[in-house]
Amino acid sequence: MSTPPSPDFDVIVVGSGPSGAQAAHTAVAHGAKVALVDVGHVDDTYAGTVPDRPFSEVRRYDPAQSRFFLGEHLEGALHDTRAVGAQLTPPRKHIIRDTARLLPVESDTFAPLQSLALGGLGAGWGAGASTYEPAELRRAGLPPEAVTRYYAPLARDIGVSGPADDDTSPHHAALTALQPPLDVDSNGEALLRTYAAKRRRLNTQGFKVGRLPLAVLSEPLGRRQPNPYHDMDFWSDHRESVYRPGLTVTELTAQPNFTHVNRTLATRFSDEGRGRVVVHGDNVDTGGRVTLTCRRLVLAAGAVNTARLALRSLSGPGTRVPLLCNPYTYLPVLNLPMLGRPARDRRHSFAQVTGLLVPPDHPEEQVVANCFSYRSLLLFKLVREMPLPPALGLQLTRLIVTSLVVVGIHHPDAPSTDRYLTLQDTGNGGDVLTARVARSDAETGTERRRERQILRHLVTLRCLPLHVIRLMTGASIHYAGTLPFADDEGPLTCAHDGRLRPTTSVYVADSAPWRFLPAKGLTFTLMANARRVADAVIASLERTP
Amino acid sequence: MSPLSTRERKLLEMARRETDPAHWDRFQPITRGPVVALLGMACLGLVVPFYGVWTVVMKSLGRRS
Numbered sequence: 067m068s069t070p071p072s073p074d075f076d077v078i079v080v081g082s083g084p085s086g087a088q089a090a091h092t093a094v095a096h097g098a099k100v101a102l103v104d105v106g107h108v109d110d111t112y113a114g115t116v117p118d119r120p121f122s123e124v125r126r127y128d129p130a131q132s133r134f135f136l137g138e139h140l141e142g143a144l145h146d147t148r149a150v151g152a153q154l155t156p157p158r159k160h161i162i163r164d165t166a167r168l169l170p171v172e173s174d175t176f177a178p179l180q181s182l183a184l185g186g187l188g189a190g191w192g193a194g195a196s197t198y199e200p201a202e203l204r205r206a207g208l209p210p211e212a213v214t215r216y217y218a219p220l221a222r223d224i225g226v227s228g229p230a231d232d233d234t235s236p237h238h239a240a241l242t243a244l245q246p247p248l249d250v251d252s253n254g255e256a257l258l259r260t261y262a263a264k265r266r267r268l269n270t271q272g273f274k275v276g277r278l279p280l281a282v283l284s285e286p287l288g289r290r291q292p293n294p295y296h297d298m299d300f301w302s303d304h305r306e307s308v309y310r311p312g313l314t315v316t317e318l319t320a321q322p323n324f325t326h327v328n329r330t331l332a333t334r335f336s337d338e339g340r341g342r343v344v345v346h347g348d349n350v351d352t353g354g355r356v357t358l359t360c361r362r363l364v365l366a367a368g369a370v371n372t373a374r375l376a377l378r379s380l381s382g383p384g385t386r387v388p389l390l391c392n393p394y395t396y397l398p399v400l401n402l403p404m405l406g407r408p409a410r411d412r413r414h415s416f417a418q419v420t421g422l423l424v425p426p427d428h429p430e431e432q433v434v435a436n437c438f439s440y441r442s443l444l445l446f447k448l449v450r451e452m453p454l455p456p457a458l459g460l461q462l463t464r465l466i467v468t469s470l471v472v473v474g475i476h477h478p479d480a481p482s483t484d485r486y487l488t489l490q491d492t493g494n495g496g497d498v499l500t501a502r503v504a505r506s507d508a509e510t511g512t513e514r515r516r517e518r519q520i521l522r523h524l525v526t527l528r529c530l531p532l533h534v535i536r537l538m539t540g541a542s543i544h545y546a547g548t549l550p551f552a553d554d555e556g557p558l559t560c561a562h563d564g565r566l567r568p569t570t571s572v573y574v575a576d577s578a579p580w581r582f583l584p585a586k587g588l589t590f591t592l593m594a595n596a597r598r599v600a601d602a603v604i605a606s607l608e609r610t611p
Numbered sequence: 612m613s614p615l616s617t618r619e620r621k622l623l624e625m626a627r628r629e630t631d632p633a634h635w636d637r638f639q640p641i642t643r644g645p646v647v648a649l650l651g652m653a654c655l656g657l658v659v660p661f662y663g664v665w666t667v668v669m670k671s672l673g674r675r676s
Contacts, residue, residue: 125635132630143626144619406648408640445638446626453663456621458655464641465651 070342071359075101075325077603078345078360080332080375082106083186084589085576085596086366087311087318088220092600093364094324098607101325101358102315103332105182105350107164111138112157116302121442122411124298134301135444143446150177150540155300155443158190164350168331169371172490173501176391177540178370182331182350185312186368187543193308193416194436194587195226195279197239201430205582207551208595209562214239216594221279224309224593225287228279233269234422235276237432238586245284247277248293252409253401253439253471254418260403260527273523278420278436281309281590297442299415330356334379335363337569341610362571362603366596369578370487373548374499376558376566376578377489386486387558389501390547390583393477393513395536397521398440399529404469415442421473423520431478433516434585435524440470451533471529475520476542476585477513482506487548503539544588546577563606564599571606575599 076098079090086102093100112134117124124131136143137156151162165180183189197217200210217239227245229235250258261268261275268275282299283292290313291305299308306313318324332347343363347356365372373387421435440448445467449459479485484504489497505513521531549566552559557568560579566572575596577588615623628634641647 125630125632125638127632129632131632132627135630136626140623140626143623144615402645406642406645408642444626444629446622446629449625450622454655456618456625460625460638461641462652462655464639465648465655468640468642469648 070338073342073359073361075099075358075360076607077101077362077364077600078103078343078358079364079366079575080104080345081186081366081368081371081576082184082311082315083181083366083368083576084188084191084311084593086364087185087188087314088593088596089364089366089575089600089603090318090324091314092597093604094318094321096604097323098604099323100318101327101360102318103327103330103345103347103358104184105164105168105331106184106326106328107160107182108184108312109157109160111160116157116298116304118294118302118304119296119298120294120411121297150179154190157301161187161190168350169374170498171370171501172498173503175539176389176501176503177538178391178545179540179543180368180370183312184315185310188311188589191589192436192587193281195221195228195241195281195590196586197241197279198584198586198591199237199239199430202582202584202586203239203591205430206546206580206584207562207582208580208591210239212598213591213594216597217241217590218243220590220594220597224281225283225290226279226281226590227284229277232276233265233274234420237274237422237424237429241279244279245287248280248282248284248414249295249412250277250418251413251439252407253404253469254437256401256403257419257437257471257527257529264526268523268526271519271523272424272426273520274422274424275527276420276422278417279590280416282414282416283307293414295412295414297411297413297415300442327356327358332367332375334375335572336379337363337571339570341571343569343571361607362573364573364575364600364603365566365578366575368576369545369548370499372574372576372578373487374489376549377487378497380568381489381558383489383491383497385558386488387548388481388550389485389487389503390479390481390545390580391485391503391539392479392542392544392583392585393505393539394542395475395517395534397473397475397534398532399471399473399524400466400532401469401471402528402530405466407468409439409441409468413439413441421520421523423516423523425516430582430584432585433478433520434476434587435520436474436476438472438474440467440472473520473524473529475517476544476587477516478585479546479583481547481550481581482509544583546580546583546588549574549578550581551579563602565602565606573599573603
């Protein structure tokens with residue numbers, strides 16, 4: 067009997083998003099021979115055309131601005147504002163390129179944002195670097211001490227700025243190694259001033275306000291430069307002040323034990339036992355088949371697509387897996403102390419202030435309200451939403467824009483039999499993920515009640531709500547729970563070290579195993595947990611070479 | 612792609628003007644204090660119901676013709 071040849075790699079990581087990049091980084095640092103498989107779309111249309119200048123200057127002087135503000139095909143001007151990816155600016159549209167064709171999801175109730183870009187959804191994330199507190203980690207099935215010890219080194223490596231302490235700090239795991247917080251803009255300052263005056267009243271009602279830690283530099287870090295407060299963060303990555311997972315992948319390509327298998331969509335895997343896994347994929351440019359072998363496979367394609375790979379490879383059509391996704395509502399509000407007053411142009415584009423509603427009966431079911439000023443996304447998009455003739459809508463927008471705050475409300479999510487994914491045959495040799503996402507009356511009632519509480523607290527903060535906009539499930543861009551952690555050996559579940567059952571050599575480094583999705587942004591914990599899983603993978607290689 | 616409605620055409624034209632430096636000042640915030648802002652909003656607030664009724668009437672007439 068012949069012995070199969072040695073695997074090509076010690077570790078193959080599928081996906082270059084926040085989890086994949088950090089898992090690969092950790093495995094490479096241990097000296098393992100690592101390949102990262104991804105499609106890796108980049109912006110090859112607008113890169114280099116967006117000037118490294120403040121938004122206000124670009125608007126006033128740049129004769130070529132319409133090219134990147136509106137897009138070559140007016141893709142930034144003509145769209146359904148509630149469609150998947152509508153929030154992406156033309157220089158970020160590459161994030162969702164080819165996903166409808168290569169990662170199909172059929173559902174009337176779930177519209178996920180998926181990515182085949184270098185850096186995955188991290189190529190456009192809002193840079194929120196919240197940490198989870200132990201109760202949230204435990205409910206998600208993540209071992210608190212094992213995860214939180216990765217927070218500080220991760221913050222140091224990717225660069226996180228934020229306050230050392232504020233009223234929301236007791237509801238996060240402590241985060242050291244922070245850079246100083248970024249400056250808040252005029253709206254944020256006004257909100258924090260009002261909060262200081264009303265703090266006691268709001269706190270007794272379980273509402274706290276603070277600054278969101280951001281993976282945005284306020285001090286230099288290596289070749290990366292601090293944020294220049296140009297308010298162009300939705301349009302370009304000048305100075306690399308915002309952490310993007312693609313930065314980690316690009317750095318890894320200089321390492322001799324790292325291979326970037328780019329332009330490749332992983333389609334399935336087979337665990338052949340005895341520490342040998344075969345990964346199959348397609349080259350998206352040539353259509354050619356790609357086959358790679360490894361000793362350990364790490365899936366980090368995002369909770370939805372990791373589930374797609376696992377179902378296709380291990381189960382087959384018809385099997386259901388659960389799905390978690392944060393319900394998301396946003397509301398434009400008028401910050402009345404800013405009404406009619408000028409706002410400073412010097413600002414960054416990310417969340418300025420965050421609010422936390424902490425239900426006394428279920429403190430881990432916090433609801434998050436992140437506050438963004440509306441400035442660099444152009445006025446005509448607001449006019450579109452107004453029930454007024456465009457000319458009048460523009461005048462109203464000019465009157466209110468300096469005081470306009472967009473509040474994004476995220477609710478937590480827990481497993482339900484009403485929310486699941488299934489892989490279905492399409493009959494022509496292909497398959498498609500189908501999803502059903504329904505919320506019970508009790509869940510909806512709880513969410514509405516907590517939104518009303520937040521609305522009341524916003525009024526206390528002198529913010530006048532204008533409208534409540536509820537998007538289809540999936541718009542939060544936070545997905546989890548498809549291959550849940552479990553203590554028993556059930557198939558399509560994960561052990562606590564991330565190993566996917568019934569395999570012996572396939573691990574999951576993204577949020578697919580989480581059994582609970584807190585309302586706080588998941589990305590920072592995703593990255594910390596990916597490092598933890600990668601360490602477990604390396605340990606397993608050392609135990610059974 | 613379906614043809615643009617009149618409103619969509621106007622909005623597209625507005626988007627083009629907004630990203631043209633020649634029209635820069637017509638898209639700047641009006642910051643003449645809270646009183647002017649409130650008066651402006653009140654005036655426009657009167658227009659909203661009128662515009663709503665006008666739209667419903669015109670649509671209704673359009674359906675009959």
